[in-house]
Amino acid sequence: MNRTAVVLLATAVVVLFALLVAAGAGMLARLDGAGYPAAVVLAGAAFAGTLTLAAVLTACLVALLRG
Structure with missing residues (x-):
């Protein structure tokens, strides 16, 4: 039960970040002068990139810890 809470809390922190x-x-x-549609596209790309980076780092840490 405690492990599930930690995983959910970590996921919430990553999504918030x-x-x-x-x-x-x-x-x-x-x-910088971009229109609203362009700004939303850039924000979406930044969101997706951040989540991708978090997933890659998590995979690397899991691989290192399992040895």
Whole structure:
């Protein structure tokens, strides 16, 4: 039960961090003069990239810990 809670909490933290990165990327795109559609596309790319990076790092850590 404790392990499930830790996994769910870690997942929530990663998703929250990805949302913050996406919001920052969208805001920077708007400040740079991009339109709303372009800013949303850039924010989505940043969100997807952050989640992909988190998944790759998790896979690497699991592989290292299993030896």
